[in-house]
Amino acid sequence: xxxxxxxxxxxxxxxxxxxxxxxxxxxxxxxxxxxxxxxxxxxxxxxxxxxxxxxxxxxxxxxxxxxxxxxxxxxxxxxxxxxxxxxxxxxxxxxxxxxxxxxxxxxxxxxxxxxxxxx
Amino acid sequence: xxxxxxxxxxxxxxxxxxxxxxxxxxxxxxxxxxxxxxxxxxxxxxxxxxxxxxxxxxxxxxxxxxxxxxxxxxxxxxxxxxxxxxxxxxxxxxxxxxxxxxxxxxxxxxxxxxxxxxx
DNA sequence: TAGTTGTGTAACCGATTGGTTGTGAGTAGG
DNA sequence: CCTACTCACAACCAATCGGTTACACAACTA
Numbered sequence: 001x002x003x004x005x006x007x008x009x010x011x012x013x014x015x016x017x018x019x020x021x022x023x024x025x026x027x028x029x030x031x032x033x034x035x036x037x038x039x040x041x042x043x044x045x046x047x048x049x050x051x052x053x054x055x056x057x058x059x060x061x062x063x064x065x066x067x068x069x070x071x072x073x074x075x076x077x078x079x080x081x082x083x084x085x086x087x088x089x090x091x092x093x094x095x096x097x098x099x100x101x102x103x104x105x106x107x108x109x110x111x112x113x114x115x116x117x118x119x
Numbered sequence: 120x121x122x123x124x125x126x127x128x129x130x131x132x133x134x135x136x137x138x139x140x141x142x143x144x145x146x147x148x149x150x151x152x153x154x155x156x157x158x159x160x161x162x163x164x165x166x167x168x169x170x171x172x173x174x175x176x177x178x179x180x181x182x183x184x185x186x187x188x189x190x191x192x193x194x195x196x197x198x199x200x201x202x203x204x205x206x207x208x209x210x211x212x213x214x215x216x217x218x219x220x221x222x223x224x225x226x227x228x229x230x231x232x233x234x235x236x237x238x
Numbered sequence: 239t240a241g242t243t244g245t246g247t248a249a250c251c252g253a254t255t256g257g258t259t260g261t262g263a264g265t266a267g268g
Numbered sequence: 269c270c271t272a273c274t275c276a277c278a279a280c281c282a283a284t285c286g287g288t289t290a291c292a293c294a295a296c297t298a
Contacts (some may be wrong), residue, residue: 009135017286018125018130021204034245043158047287049246054285058230068244070296079209085140086202090195135258153275168255168276173255187265187274 007059009083014058019043020051023073027061033069126178130201131175134176138162143193146180152188 010061015113038048055061063070089094098104133139142156157167171191174180178197182189 007138008140009137015205016128016135017287018128019132021127024208035243043286044288045245046247046289050286051247053135069246079205083202083205083209086134086198086205089143090198090202096127126293138256157254162256164275165259165277170258172276204298 007078008081008085011060011078014054014060015082017051017054019048020055023051023055024049024060027072027074031071031073033099034069037072126197127204129177130179130197133173133179134171134201134221136173138167139174142167142170144177146191148195150190150192152190156191198221 015024019041022041025033026037026040034045034049034052038045039053041048052063055072056063057085059075061072062075063072134143138160141160145151145156145159153164153168153171154172157164160167171180171182172192175182178194180191181194182191
């Protein structure tokens with residue numbers, strides 16, 4: 001068992017499976033039961049149930065009980081942390097690239113401007 | 120070996136490990152060699168090398184050879200696919216939940232506040 | 239009441255993961 | 269040359285993952 005298992009790792013590893021991403025895409029178009037979710041996949045309902053448990057542990061979905069079925073509801077909150085992490089660090093990278101671009105642009109500007117005067 | 124292993128799954132599963140995320144954070148502040156990256160972690164250089172291979176396979180980093188060392192360079196391109204996927208589907212959810220503004224505010228707050236609060 | 243349906247749990251399996259140790263290739267410098 | 273350093277590869281290990289089958293249980297239905 002992992003010691004802490006931070007939420008960010010749970011969310012990313014939940015998203016790392018194409019079946020689970022397909023489940024989320026399906027759920028984005030409306031809530032659904034386990035059997036409805038399992039129908040398009042070539043696997044048993046128990047396997048889908050396991051995937052749902054992973055998504056539930058990552059708090060990407062939540063489940064309620066209405067009689068016999070347990071419909072799944074999307075919980076976008078924890079995606080914020082994931083997007084937040086990526087955006088934060090992609091920002092740094094694009095900043096670095098912007099700086100590089102700006103630097104190159106400055107170089108070009110200096111060269112263009114300096115044509116005739118500095119040489 | 121997995122059959123196809125689509126790029127999105129590679130990126131997400133690469134991001135699913137806190138060590139690899141820390142490596143990316145470190146690399147965001149500048150290129151580094153394997154030993155430089157391995158220094159802050161309580162694990163061997165070989166383990167870090169494995170992590171780097173995962174990141175390289177996900178095309179989140181690339182590596183060049185300069186004499187004795189093999190510095191790592193960030194490749195943010197493939198993160199766009201990941202963010203794109205999340206944004207696409209989170210858009211649906213936030214539309215449904217009508218909480219886009221709150222989310223953006225939280226994003227900005229998280230970014231300004233920095234890591235560690237995103238649990 | 240009995241039977242069917244929807245779902246979860248448990249045990250099992252092969253493949254993968256994330257770490258280790260040991261080793262060796264390639265390069266720099268004495 | 270020899271030594272030191274950086275890094276990758278191979279073999280091994282325990283744990284986890286993604287799937288299965290078998291079964292249990294609660295809730296509808298006839």
